[in-house]
Amino acid sequence: MSDALQGQIDIQQLHIHLGQGDQRFEALQDVSFTIKPGEFVCIIGPSGCGKSTLLGALAGHLQPSQGRLHVDGKAITTPHPDRGLVFQHHTLFPWKKVLENVAFGLKMKGIPREKRLDEARKLLSLVGLAGFENSYPAALSGGMQQRVEIARVLINHPKVLLMDEPFGALDAQTRLMMQELLLDVWTRIRTTVLFITHDIDEALFLADRILVMSPRPGRIIEELVLNFERPRRTDLVTTPEFMQLKRHCLHLLRHQHGDGAPVELERLTPLNSKNSRNIRFAV
Ligand SMILES: Nc1ncnc2c1ncn2[C@@H]1O[C@H](COP(=O)(O)OP(=O)(O)OP(=O)(O)O)[C@@H](O)[C@H]1O
Numbered sequence: 009m010s011d012a013l014q015g016q017i018d019i020q021q022l023h024i025h026l027g028q029g030d031q032r033f034e035a036l037q038d039v040s041f042t043i044k045p046g047e048f049v050c051i052i053g054p055s056g057c058g059k060s061t062l063l064g065a066l067a068g069h070l071q072p073s074q075g076r077l078h079v080d081g082k083a084i085t086t087p088h089p090d091r092g093l094v095f096q097h098h099t100l101f102p103w104k105k106v107l108e109n110v111a112f113g114l115k116m117k118g119i120p121r122e123k124r125l126d127e128a129r130k131l132l133s134l135v136g137l138a139g140f141e142n143s144y145p146a147a148l149s150g151g152m153q154q155r156v157e158i159a160r161v162l163i164n165h166p167k168v169l170l171m172d173e174p175f176g177a178l179d180a181q182t183r184l185m186m187q188e189l190l191l192d193v194w195t196r197i198r199t200t201v202l203f204i205t206h207d208i209d210e211a212l213f214l215a216d217r218i219l220v221m222s223p224r225p226g227r228i229i230e231e232l233v234l235n236f237e238r239p240r241r242t243d244l245v246t247t248p249e250f251m252q253l254k255r256h257c258l259h260l261l262r263h264q265h266g267d268g269a270p271v272e273l274e275r276l277t278p279l280n281s282k283n284s285r286n287i288r289f290a291v
Contacts (some may be wrong), residue, residue, distance in 0.1 A: 053221025
């Protein structure tokens with residue numbers, strides 16, 4: 009397969025049930041979407057709507073009740089380093105130095121020590137942590153630990169980066185710095201990113217496209233295509249265009265019915281922006 013096609017995600021009519029017996033319920037209902045190679049897509053939705061469930065299925069940790077999940081045309085059946093996962097809380101080994109934490113994925117692949125440490129150094133530099141190779145994770149700030157976590161995942165050259173609220177535990181200022189860092193890294197490596205967040209500003213700042221989910225059972229109720237120019241500037245968040253889209257997303261998230269049916273879009277602020285187009289899915 010050519011490099012140009014690496015990292016395409018295809019989800020078709022995905023349904024996932026969770027729980028046992030009487031407690032069994034439908035967490036995801038008829039979810040379908042495609043993400044192009046190298047695209048940056050954010051998912052927003054109310055708490056408990058199934059965002060992490062969706063990511064878990066893409067990671068290969070959860071089996072669908074129905075439907076298909078593919079990356080580059082290959083069905084997802086188990087976890088694989090081609091799909092790198094970053095969570096809110098890091099998964100670094102506290103007893104290993106930062107450099108060894110990052111190099112660990114290559115150790116598992118049997119790459120010789122010098123080669124893997126060399127690669128780890130390059131990645132630490134990419135995430136702005138040159139000079140911290142010999143530190144232990146506990147000596148780093150939360151933002152720095154997440155940088156190490158990103159480097160640790162990137163060492164496997166994933167085709168797809170699956171990120172579940174990766175900056176959710178950080179203070180506001182560090183979070184903004186991490187968003188800029190992630191965009192910078194993404195621009196250089198251009199892996200496909202699927203990023204889950206509760207934070208509408210974060211989604212609007214980062215994404216090429218936002219998928220909005222309904223309350224449980226989670227469905228995709230709207231797709232927003234964002235045409236803000238890249239590289240994104242921090243003052244983007246104060247522009248009228250950005251504010252209008254933010255209001256639109258807030259309205260979507262606040263005014264959904266408990267059964268997952270979305271509010272009638274006629275009642276939403278119309279989107280006439282040159283920087284976005286909204287496409288209705290499954291309404
Ligand atoms: N293993 C499980 N067994 C039973 N129910 C579960 C399980 N995992 C999650 N749930 C429930 O499934 C629903 C979807 O959970 P999920 O974590 O995917 O939602 P989410 O949108 O990521 O939520 P949040 O934004 O709060 O993190 C929730 O109601 C949750 O309580």
